[in-house]
Amino acid sequence: MRSLDLRVGKRLLWVGAAAYPLQNITRVYTFTLTPRRKDATMLFLKRAALTLAVAFGLTILAALSAIGNQSLAGGILMFTWLGAVGAFVFSLVEMFSVVGAPPQYVLAVETSGPSIAMVTSSDPRQLDQLVAPIVQAIENPEAEFQVKVEQLFVNPKNYHFGDNVNMYGGSGNVGVGHS
Structure with a gap:
């Protein structure tokens, strides 16, 4: 895995070279990404x-x-x-x-659009501790911070993403739910 900067500044969340406007972030959470x-x-x-x-x-x-x-x-x-x-x-x-793919503990940032950013760390506690500063940055326009994380390289079709929601009245209806 390759390390990259995750930083907040001037109302933007930067994950490496990708910028996400803080006002468009709808969900920040950690979870274990498990292979299918x-x-x-x-x-x-x-x-x-x-x-x-x-x-x-x-x-x-x-x-x-x-x-x-x-x-x-x-x-x-x-x-x-x-x-x-x-x-x-x-x-x-x-x-x-x-x-043979290992589970990955990740920090996920979802936006109001279709994009999602996911990063990982060799220390899962670091990811858990990043949720609060990102949420505080969404609420506080003056907030700034920077940390090193690791870029996640996975094939999305090989992993379960998000919450599984079973729907009644159909067959095979499993989607991604948002809290």
Whole structure:
């Protein structure tokens, strides 16, 4: 991880080179960003089942076409199973990149628009202690401070962000809730 400055000055919150107007900040909080391990495992299993189904289907077609041309059937079989092994290895690597990812304790700053800033620190207490000064800076236009934090590099599709809200009357309705 790379360190960067988080500072408040002149009604702006700077996270590295990104500036957020303090009046547009709607929420400041800390939480543990957890990898979507179950989702990654289920996606791997679905991909593996689909890959095997396609490979077996093409094997049956190759066997039926082998009646007239043995060499063509052998080429189709080789191509089918090499592709299946390649797809399996790709899916396995992708799954382990999520399953092996560590949880990250982060400070998140949400704005009234779609943007969100997240930083981390090797000391989680530092992040917890930053919430109050940022909120005070929102309330006090004269406030200024600066600290070193670490930039967070994660693939958003591999992590759970925000609060999970289960809705009744539908299927698979999970969104991000705001307090």
